[in-house]
Amino acid sequence: MDREETLLKIDDLYVKYRTVDDDVYAVNGVDLELKRGEAVGIVGETGAGKTTLALSILGLLPKGVGEVYRGDIYFKGQDLLNTQEKKMREIRGAQISMIFQDPMTSLNPVFTVGDQIAEVLKLHGTKQYAREQENAPKSDRNENKAGMSREAIDARVDEILELVGIESSRKICYPHQLSGGMKQRIVIAMALACEPDLLIADEPTTALDVTIQSQVLAMIDDIQKRYNTSLIMITHDFGVVAETCDKVAIMYAGEIIEYGTLEQIFDRSLPHHPYTVGLFNSIPDLTSDKPRLEPISGLTPDPAHLPEGCYFSPRCPYCTERCTAAAPSVTQLEEGHIVKCHRFSAESGTEGR
Amino acid sequence: MAGKAKIKKSRGQIYDIWRAMRSNKLTMACLIFVLFLIFLAVFADVLFNYETDIIAQSIPDRLQPPSALHWFGTDAFGRDYFGRVVYATRITMIIAVLATLGGSVLGILIGSLSAYYGGKIDAAIQRILDVIISIPQILLIICVVTVLGGGVRNLIIAFIFSMTPGFSRVVRSTVMVTRENEYVEAARAVGASDLQIIVSHLLPNSLGPLIVQATMSISLCILSTAGLGYLGLGVAAPQPEWGLMLSEAQEYMRTEVYLILFPGLAIVLSAVAFNLLGDGLRDAMDPRLRGFRRKKRSIFRKRREAVRG
Amino acid sequence: MEHRLLEIHDLVKYFPTNAGVVHAVDHVDLAVDAGKTLGVVGESGCGKSTLGRCLLNLIRPTSGQVLFEGQDVLAKKADKKLLKQQMQIIFQDPYSSLDPRKTVFNLIAEPLKINHLCSSKQEMEEKIYRIMETVGLAERLAGSYPHELDGGRRQRIGVARALVMKPKFIVCDEPVSALDVSIQAQILNLMMDIQEELGVAYMFITHDLSVVRHISHSIAVMYLGEVVEQAPKKELFANPKHPYTQALLAAVPVADASRRNRERKLIQGEVTSPIDPKPGCRFYARCPYAEPKCQEPTELRAVGDGHVVRCVRAEEIGS
Numbered sequence: 001m002d003r004e005e006t007l008l009k010i011d012d013l014y015v016k017y018r019t020v021d022d023d024v025y026a027v028n029g030v031d032l033e034l035k036r037g038e039a040v041g042i043v044g045e046t047g048a049g050k051t052t053l054a055l056s057i058l059g060l061l062p063k064g065v066g067e068v069y070r071g072d073i074y075f076k077g078q079d080l081l082n083t084q085e086k087k088m089r090e091i092r093g094a095q096i097s098m099i100f101q102d103p104m105t106s107l108n109p110v111f112t113v114g115d116q117i118a119e120v121l122k123l124h125g126t127k128q129y130a131r132e133q134e135n136a137p138k139s140d141r142n143e144n145k146a147g148m149s150r151e152a153i154d155a156r157v158d159e160i161l162e163l164v165g166i167e168s169s170r171k172i173c174y175p176h177q178l179s180g181g182m183k184q185r186i187v188i189a190m191a192l193a194c195e196p197d198l199l200i201a202d203e204p205t206t207a208l209d210v211t212i213q214s215q216v217l218a219m220i221d222d223i224q225k226r227y228n229t230s231l232i233m234i235t236h237d238f239g240v241v242a243e244t245c246d247k248v249a250i251m252y253a254g255e256i257i258e259y260g261t262l263e264q265i266f267d268r269s270l271p272h273h274p275y276t277v278g279l280f281n282s283i284p285d286l287t288s289d290k291p292r293l294e295p296i297s298g299l300t301p302d303p304a305h306l307p308e309g310c311y312f313s314p315r316c317p318y319c320t321e322r323c324t325a326a327a328p329s330v331t332q333l334e335e336g337h338i339v340k341c342h343r344f345s346a347e348s349g350t351e352g353r
Numbered sequence: 354m355a356g357k358a359k360i361k362k363s364r365g366q367i368y369d370i371w372r373a374m375r376s377n378k379l380t381m382a383c384l385i386f387v388l389f390l391i392f393l394a395v396f397a398d399v400l401f402n403y404e405t406d407i408i409a410q411s412i413p414d415r416l417q418p419p420s421a422l423h424w425f426g427t428d429a430f431g432r433d434y435f436g437r438v439v440y441a442t443r444i445t446m447i448i449a450v451l452a453t454l455g456g457s458v459l460g461i462l463i464g465s466l467s468a469y470y471g472g473k474i475d476a477a478i479q480r481i482l483d484v485i486i487s488i489p490q491i492l493l494i495i496c497v498v499t500v501l502g503g504g505v506r507n508l509i510i511a512f513i514f515s516m517t518p519g520f521s522r523v524v525r526s527t528v529m530v531t532r533e534n535e536y537v538e539a540a541r542a543v544g545a546s547d548l549q550i551i552v553s554h555l556l557p558n559s560l561g562p563l564i565v566q567a568t569m570s571i572s573l574c575i576l577s578t579a580g581l582g583y584l585g586l587g588v589a590a591p592q593p594e595w596g597l598m599l600s601e602a603q604e605y606m607r608t609e610v611y612l613i614l615f616p617g618l619a620i621v622l623s624a625v626a627f628n629l630l631g632d633g634l635r636d637a638m639d640p641r642l643r644g645f646r647r648k649k650r651s652i653f654r655k656r657r658e659a660v661r662g
Numbered sequence: 663m664e665h666r667l668l669e670i671h672d673l674v675k676y677f678p679t680n681a682g683v684v685h686a687v688d689h690v691d692l693a694v695d696a697g698k699t700l701g702v703v704g705e706s707g708c709g710k711s712t713l714g715r716c717l718l719n720l721i722r723p724t725s726g727q728v729l730f731e732g733q734d735v736l737a738k739k740a741d742k743k744l745l746k747q748q749m750q751i752i753f754q755d756p757y758s759s760l761d762p763r764k765t766v767f768n769l770i771a772e773p774l775k776i777n778h779l780c781s782s783k784q785e786m787e788e789k790i791y792r793i794m795e796t797v798g799l800a801e802r803l804a805g806s807y808p809h810e811l812d813g814g815r816r817q818r819i820g821v822a823r824a825l826v827m828k829p830k831f832i833v834c835d836e837p838v839s840a841l842d843v844s845i846q847a848q849i850l851n852l853m854m855d856i857q858e859e860l861g862v863a864y865m866f867i868t869h870d871l872s873v874v875r876h877i878s879h880s881i882a883v884m885y886l887g888e889v890v891e892q893a894p895k896k897e898l899f900a901n902p903k904h905p906y907t908q909a910l911l912a913a914v915p916v917a918d919a920s921r922r923n924r925e926r927k928l929i930q931g932e933v934t935s936p937i938d939p940k941p942g943c944r945f946y947a948r949c950p951y952a953e954p955k956c957q958e959p960t961e962l963r964a965v966g967d968g969h970v971v972r973c974v975r976a977e978e979i980g981s
Binding site: 045179182212213214215217236237238239240243263266267278279282283289292299300 | 705706812813814842843844845846847848850851854869871872873875876877899909910911912913914915916917918919928929930932933
């Protein structure tokens, strides 16, 4: 497989939620490109539009409320926003799958975990299986075109459980018999069962303990590299990004305000968006002593009433007249490192931080 | 919510509730109607003389249709029907309100103690209540009334007896849910006693379901009183009572429709008004629901606009 | 020697369940100095929250002693009212720890009213507005309800409620874990400022090692109800002795680009059950250094200045 092949392309995406009082602008002009086998971390605080972005890729925005009103999403060249719901169902789970934050509510308590993984396979089958079927002599072929044979499903369930580090004998367990970490592994197993091309993980480890979190992150990283799966890791934790991602996008008020490689974003000697700097100054560090944290003043803006100009301007220490007058455009700082901030745009020249 | 916090000064919880209620037209209409009922109940004695206006018979005037003199006409004994319908409000309201008050006070006591202390006390109380609840309510009331005899006082006792288990169930379950909230522990951490916690946190937060239950009980009492009166088990004859009046009017149903119409309307309207008022109150008392009601209404408005084109 | 504000001696809390006895807090000895912060770190189910609640008698401990300025908090004849004022708690969840039906003003007024600390309405108002200013809540928010405010402001109310009685000691039970990073930093700064200004001592309970490192003077690590290691902050981070502490430190994701391709040192398995634990080291099943002698009961022992650890092999495996 070609590593440079573009798997997902999001082009100038705008999403709003219609409530009766106001329109809530959740995503405001996001451009994102994801190559096969690449892992992108999307970092932002509550209400930055991270989850909305993920849901719009999957076409799972709440009907009648959430709406993409501008922009396009292409997955393997296919326009996802104009794809029939029936087609989308085939893509969801099979080619793009999502891991949700809370493993407790993502699993159905009345079915065994094995059955729940099997269910996904019954719906979609695996590519591996499809290839085998094509090559098999006609007489051996499984008549049921949509699904796999019972034995094949059983074998795949065992295989995938092993992959996420759970003994296959535990497939007869019900969700409540497993710990939180194990449940999250099962959720990941379900997401990976059909060998998706793209895995979207929405805060997959936030509900877990540190030692379990590191196990799960290591597992995701390992699987992602081994199967060349593309990954979108949504999180608020820079640490999680550092463990699993190649590229990082920082989101604020529905925009990607900075994008670059892991090294570019985390290198504090390079210039950055003031919000990124603020975030880094806000987190207590495990390896060095900061006498005092420097939090960003103020609050994230109400997405129903976004400020004029740059959305970060009311909280920005470098705010000028220009910032409140017009929204900044994208500026490239170096190859692959872009920032949406007036401080770096052409007119004022590039200033370091 | 975030970003532009409203400038707001507290003017007390009661004021906030009132303001929220005022914005709901249906609730306000029901409130006005209920106040009107209460007014009638309180002043029925002043408006009419019981001996001469309500129970004195005048055969020559019997079965007159509604007119300027007799707004609701007269009944088979020539009594002014308007006076009787209004006076019946007094009797019904006394029964319904006192019974509900008694039932809810007892229910709150039993329910909150049961929920707060739990364990064996809870188990014992709940088993006793189970027995009472397992008997159909109307049957229970009839039993009590048969044993004690009819009359307003005994009806009230019967209603209290049959309603207390329901109230204490509601109070118990909501208090048990509320008790698990961290703010109860937070109150204990600042030194609040059990009683203080029950009074200032548990009950206010359990009030929503309780109010719905109470208003439902009032309508149920109104309906049951009428039902028992109709069966001849409730308020005794010359006293006016809607159910009793319906039963008396039965004979003339085909010819004098108004004899059925007015008491019937009174029953339906008062029962509905109490129910809707309860719903409105519950919404108004929960600060978290106050904002939403505005939205809900405007959804209806949008729909109406959509229908009109 | 610094002024000892709070001493915990041999504190035990067992919860009997149908499956067996849960050893939530098992023979814990700790001390907090006046005006200092003791961090208590551990994963979910290690008993750290139960410990904090036992100190305030919100949960009645099975046995043990808690001395606050020499006075036994758990004793029957203890001056409960006074102790309640001196020892306070800040809760994790600013959503559920505030009564949704009360305004900000009434929420902060509650401790004052309950303890009859104000002689007049005016005095109460004055106190409340002063404390609101201290925690950075604008006066105009006094009439708001908690659900109208964001998480950071709600947690400020929690801090105000704890502070309004001028306590000397506050148990902080994960006060920032439910908050966004930038808000978390604001609250941490606020808490540190308050300590500096008013000399309050904290017991800071958290699962977040970076937060605990930032705010604490000394740190205790808990695992399945036991304190497995305690040391001054610098010493603990520079020189962790217990394998569990080391594993915790290795597991924290750090915002550092060079970490992506490092070799990961992971501890295997999950936290074992706190129900009827076997004697001996509780970390035995997951410990990479386990050997037969670890199955014998172990005690906390000193390995340095103020540094205690519960591991028989501490010297061999340390650093």
